[in-house]
Each structure stands twice: as C-alpha cells, then as structure tokens.
Amino acid sequence: GAVVSQHPSWVICKSGTSVKIECRSLDFQATTMFWYRQFPKQSLMLMATSNEGSKATYEQGVEKDKFLINHASLTLSTLTVTSAHPEDSSFYICSAASAGQGAYEQYFGPGTRLTVT
C-alpha cells in the first residue's frame, strides 16, 4: 500500500515552453502533497505544500508564478513549470500524506527528471 506515482518519469523540453508533472496517490487519499526539487548530488529542497482544494503554500524563494501547483483531487496534484529555462532542469519529487498524518508519514513518488534545452 501507500504507492505514489509520478508522470512522466523524465521529460525534455525547449526553453520557454511549459511542462506539467503529475503526482498521484494510487491506493490512498492524499489530503496533503509536497513538491521537492533535488539538484545532482544534493539533498531535497521543499518547494511547496499543497492541500486538496486549496492554494499551495510555497517556500521562501520559490516563484509561485513559475511553479504552478494544483491539488484538485485527493489523489492528484500537478506541478507546472511555466516558461522553463535551463536552470529549471532538475529532479522533481512529490510526496503524499493522508489526513491526520501530515509530514509524519510521507510517501514519495519515483521522481521526474526535467531537462530544459
């Protein structure tokens, strides 16, 4: 149980285009989803927290207009990187938690490798 999927697993896009990454909780309802960014050989950096049906809360320094997060249902959250640039190339990982657990029990997706050319 507690499986989280991400799609796509990797994507290459041209500079200036937008890319959408999906995060799904397959066998549980995720009231809270988290989006992380990971640079090579580095740790995970929390970008934003999203609760189903409400606006995402972004961490300091993360551009909310560039990284659009939507958590429209209890099983799906999306991250859209708008007007992507090469510096947005990174490994994006989502995690999901169900009600009453918050960050205590986060289940992580396999990640999405974004390369912007």
Added chain:
Amino acid sequence: AQSVTQPDIHITVSEGASLELRCNYSYGATPYLFWYVQSPGQGLQLLLKYFSGDTLVQGIKGFEAEFKRSQSSFNLRKPSVHWSDAAEYFCASDSWGKLQFGAGTQVVVTP
C-alpha cells in the same frame, strides 16, 4: 531553526562489513526523525522512523537506528552490508509539519 546534519558525505564499506551513518539534529524538544534511502534516479524509501518510546528503532532491510538525546543523534546502522545497500541515505526531521533533510551520505559497497 531546526536542522539536520549528516557529517559524512561519502562512505565506502566492504560487503559484509557493518555500516553506521551519522545524523545529528538540533531541536529543543523531542523531534520526529526519519531515515530514507534513495537509489540512483529514484524517489525516497522510508527505512525507519522515530517518534517516541523505545530509542532503538528497527526498520526495513535489516537497518536500525538509535535515538540518543544526550548526543542529539539518530545514527543508522546495519550489521552486515549487502551490495544492494549502495545508495544515498538521508536523515530527516519533521519541522512544523515539513520534512527537513540532511545533505545525505553516499554509500559505496565494495566486493
């Protein structure tokens, strides 16, 4: 602010030998602590967690960790390492409902 430190960036261990990964936290109260493992190009898998109670925590894949308040540590151990244990290991603590990760320790297993 609460933080997690992993002093060792890289550790090389022989297959069959024991492994210990260090993790130190800075937090006044008892933190919620986690160890995750990440294989190359993959997401994170939870190895074990500590919330309260018994300070020696058993996890999956033969790992265990011991919470030591006096040393502000939560070190991860495995008695006998397998080649499949080669990966990146992250210690994390819960900070106001969000996970704070350490920098990670890369484990290399040699034959």
